Amino acid sequence: xxxxxxxxxxxxxxxxxxxxxxxxxxxxxxxxxxxxxxxxxxxxxxxxxxxxxxxxxxxxxxxxxxxxxxxxxxxxxxxxxxxxxxxxxxxxxxxxxxxxxxxxxxxxxxxxxxxxxxxxxxxxxxxxxxxxxxxxxxxxxxxxxxxxxxxxxxxxxxxxxxxxxxxxxxxxxxxxxxxxxxxxxxxxxxxxxxxxxxxxxxxxxxxxxxxxxxxxxxxxxxxxxxxxxxxxxxxxxxxxxxxxxxxxxxxxxxxxxxxxxxxxxxxxxxxxxxxxxxxxxxxxxxxxxxxxxxxxxxxxxxxxxxxxxxxxxxxxxxxxxxxxxxxxxxxxxxxxxxxxxxxxxxxxxxxxxxxx
Amino acid sequence: xxxxxxxxxxxxxxxxxxxxxxxxxxxxxxxxxxxxxxxxxxxxxxxxxxxxxxxxxxxxxxxxxxxxxxxxxxxxxxxxxxxxxxxxxxxxxxxxxxxxxxxxxxxxxxxxxxxxxxxxxxxxxxxxxxxxxxxxxxxxxxxxxxxxxxxxxxxxxxxxxxxxxxxxxxxxxxxxxxxxxxxxxxxxxxxxxxxxxxxxxxxxxxxxxxxxxxxxxxxxxxxxxxxxxxxxxxxxxxxxxxxxxxxxxxxxxxxxxxxxxxxxxxxxxxx
Numbered sequence: 001x002x003x004x005x006x007x008x009x010x011x012x013x014x015x016x017x018x019x020x021x022x023x024x025x026x027x028x029x030x031x032x033x034x035x036x037x038x039x040x041x042x043x044x045x046x047x048x049x050x051x052x053x054x055x056x057x058x059x060x061x062x063x064x065x066x067x068x069x070x071x072x073x074x075x076x077x078x079x080x081x082x083x084x085x086x087x088x089x090x091x092x093x094x095x096x097x098x099x100x101x102x103x104x105x106x107x108x109x110x111x112x113x114x115x116x117x118x119x120x121x122x123x124x125x126x127x128x129x130x131x132x133x134x135x136x137x138x139x140x141x142x143x144x145x146x147x148x149x150x151x152x153x154x155x156x157x158x159x160x161x162x163x164x165x166x167x168x169x170x171x172x173x174x175x176x177x178x179x180x181x182x183x184x185x186x187x188x189x190x191x192x193x194x195x196x197x198x199x200x201x202x203x204x205x206x207x208x209x210x211x212x213x214x215x216x217x218x219x220x221x222x223x224x225x226x227x228x229x230x231x232x233x234x235x236x237x238x239x240x241x242x243x244x245x246x247x248x249x250x251x252x253x254x255x256x257x258x259x260x261x262x263x264x265x266x267x268x269x270x271x272x273x274x275x276x277x278x279x280x281x282x283x284x285x286x287x288x289x290x291x292x293x294x295x296x297x298x299x300x301x302x303x304x305x306x307x308x309x310x311x312x313x314x315x316x317x318x319x320x321x322x323x324x325x326x327x328x329x330x331x332x333x334x335x336x337x338x339x340x341x342x343x344x345x346x347x348x349x350x351x352x353x354x355x356x
Numbered sequence: 357x358x359x360x361x362x363x364x365x366x367x368x369x370x371x372x373x374x375x376x377x378x379x380x381x382x383x384x385x386x387x388x389x390x391x392x393x394x395x396x397x398x399x400x401x402x403x404x405x406x407x408x409x410x411x412x413x414x415x416x417x418x419x420x421x422x423x424x425x426x427x428x429x430x431x432x433x434x435x436x437x438x439x440x441x442x443x444x445x446x447x448x449x450x451x452x453x454x455x456x457x458x459x460x461x462x463x464x465x466x467x468x469x470x471x472x473x474x475x476x477x478x479x480x481x482x483x484x485x486x487x488x489x490x491x492x493x494x495x496x497x498x499x500x501x502x503x504x505x506x507x508x509x510x511x512x513x514x515x516x517x518x519x520x521x522x523x524x525x526x527x528x529x530x531x532x533x534x535x536x537x538x539x540x541x542x543x544x545x546x547x548x549x550x551x552x553x554x555x556x557x558x559x560x561x562x563x564x565x566x567x568x569x570x571x572x573x574x575x576x577x578x579x580x581x582x583x584x585x586x587x588x589x590x591x592x593x594x595x596x597x598x599x600x601x602x603x604x605x606x607x608x609x610x611x612x613x614x615x616x617x618x619x620x621x622x623x624x625x626x627x
Contacts, residue, residue: 065533068533069442069446069449072438072441072442072446073438073442073446073449073451073455075434075435075438076435076436076438076439076442076455076459076504076508077439077442077451077454077455077458079435079500079501079504080435080439080455080458080459080501080504080505081454081458083474083477083497083498083500083501084458084461084462084470084501085454085458086477087470087473087474087476087477088473090473090476090477090480091472091473091476093480094476094480104479104483157368157371157372157375158372160364160365160368160369160372161368161369161372161373163365164361164365164366164368164369165369167361167365168361174613174617176369178609178610178613179373179376179377180376181609182605182606182609183376183377183380185558185605185608185609186380186601186602186605187561187562187579187598187601187605188562189562189564189579189582189583189586190383190582190594190598190601190602191379191380193383193582193586193594193598194379194380194382194383194598195379196586197379197382197383197386198378198379198382203382204378204382233375234375234376234379237372237375237376238376241372291463291464292466294466295465295466295467295468295469297467297468297565298564298565298583301587302586302587311466312466312468312565315468315469315472316468319472319569325476328472329472329473329476331469332469332472332473332476335465335466335469336465336469339464339465
């Protein structure tokens with residue numbers, strides 16, 4: 001498996017690591033049985049690949065194979081193009097229109113003139129609005145900042161957790177893994193709501209602290225920036241821990257012994273050996289937290305206050321409260337451009353890396 | 357080799373697990389609270405579960421969500437597997453770059469953007485063709501789109517590690533390509549298919565943002581109802597619903613773990 005979980009793209013699959021680890025053994029078994037079933041004919045699979053001449057297919061077979069390929073490639077290609085890519089084309093089109101009180105609430109680009117013909121009306125004001133009215137730039141930067149610090153907090157909590165799991169006994173590890181996996185599969189929305197029950201003004205945390213006389217006024221956490229950070233860390237912690245655990249588990253512990261034999265203190269050995277070797281997990285985990293956190297809507301909307309203007313929330317309001325679809329469309333197009341650049345660069349760097 | 361987990365690591369692990377679990381445990385406790393007020397313990401009661409069983413709005417939404425999740429994850433399984441096969445097995449084909457991009461992009465695109473653009477698509481399609489009306493159908497289509505991406509990535513990872521020689525061998529020995537796929541490749545990637553179907557199912561069942569954008573006035577999924585209730589503050593029947601969901605997820609994860617462990621024992625009898 002090439003480099004899994006070493007990068008952003010594989011990290012998508014990495015979020016599946018939870019179940020994959022569970023089914024790892026299942027998978028091994030089924031692979032074995034698959035081979036066993038065909039064990040009466042595995043001569044070729046033992047490396048005795050026949051000479052190429054045997055495989056030369058007649059023309060009609062090749063044509064059939066090409067047609068078969070088309071049948072495999074076309075459905076996902078067409079479906080994703082229609083329902084993922086083409087929507088951006090419509091967003092681009094609508095971003096040039098003007099908000100209006102019609103249904104749907106935007107003007108047509110093609111305005112017919114009485115007597116036949118018509119002319120194309122392109123409004124650039126939505127893009128001008130994005131650039132001049134700072135709210136989008138500010139909320140985007142604010143989202144980046146929030147996502148960044150939340151990712152750091154997740155890493156600070158998640159790394160020791162993953163390390164503790166990786167150092168535990170093998171038999172304990174599977175139980176610890178289960179403990180992390182369970183929240184991972186539980187509804188995201190319900191977990192955010194559950195957190196609210198703890199940090200509310202009259203929630204568990206304040207009740208306990210008041211009862212212990214640590215505080216005499218309930219702490220105000222709900223509807224603050226702290227609540228948003230707590231929400232992101234709480235929701236995405238398993239996404240950080242699982243890839244970290246996956247890399248730390250594979251770490252060769254004898255390297256640490258060697259470092260200590262050579263006079264390294266545990267802390268130095270960690271910084272010089274463990275940390276660099278676990279970087280792939282750190283990157284994968286951080287990406288899994290950072291990327292969804294940027295566009296997060298539910299957490300700032302349920303836990304955050306009026307100042308926590310993350311881009312997802314601003315867009316939602318633009319759409320459902322202001323009914324300004326053209327501006328929302330312009331933001332979507334801008335997002336695609338803003339994301340596509342770094343992604344293309346990243347992909348390029350990854351291909352380069354693989355070539356080496 | 358002696359393994360020693362430092363007290364510091366164990367403490368942090370404990371704190372992290374407490375952080376993950378205390379809110380859920382509190383929620384479960386509240387669901388049995390006779391009082392509707394979150395701050396008061398009014399004694400043990402299963403009233404909220406009874407209320408839940410009579411809440412037709414929630415039950416309808418739950419049925420709709422389950423139906424959408426089953427249809428969307430099944431369709432996504434087919435499309436995603438086809439995409440994975442195309443990307444792994446065919447070195448060069450027209451639209452390869454496009455397919456690669458479209459398989460990876462939904463994972464990094466904020467769902468709010470996906471939701472908005474898909475809504476704009478459906479609205480424009482309705483204007484142009486008079487179809488589709490927003491509702492269950494549009495939610496299913498949107499869910500299939502993002503679930504396909506997750507399926508494709510998972511199956512792709514599994515397929516990459518599978519041995520092509522096995523398929524070649526089968527075909528050299530006279531199996532037709534479809535037979536080779538059915539008898540050799542499919543059993544190899546089956547665990548990836550199972551886990552990606554489950555993941556798609558969960559993602560679809562849990563989706564709030566995209567569904568809210570693309571759904572119509574009459575189609576409210578379970579997360580949409582829950583969100584509307586939660587937004588207004590504490591709602592004890594949501595606590596009861598959440599407890600049931602957590603119990604269901606817990607049971608599924610445990611069953612999967614036990615199955616995995618059994619399978620493990622089968623492979624290494626005297627480990």
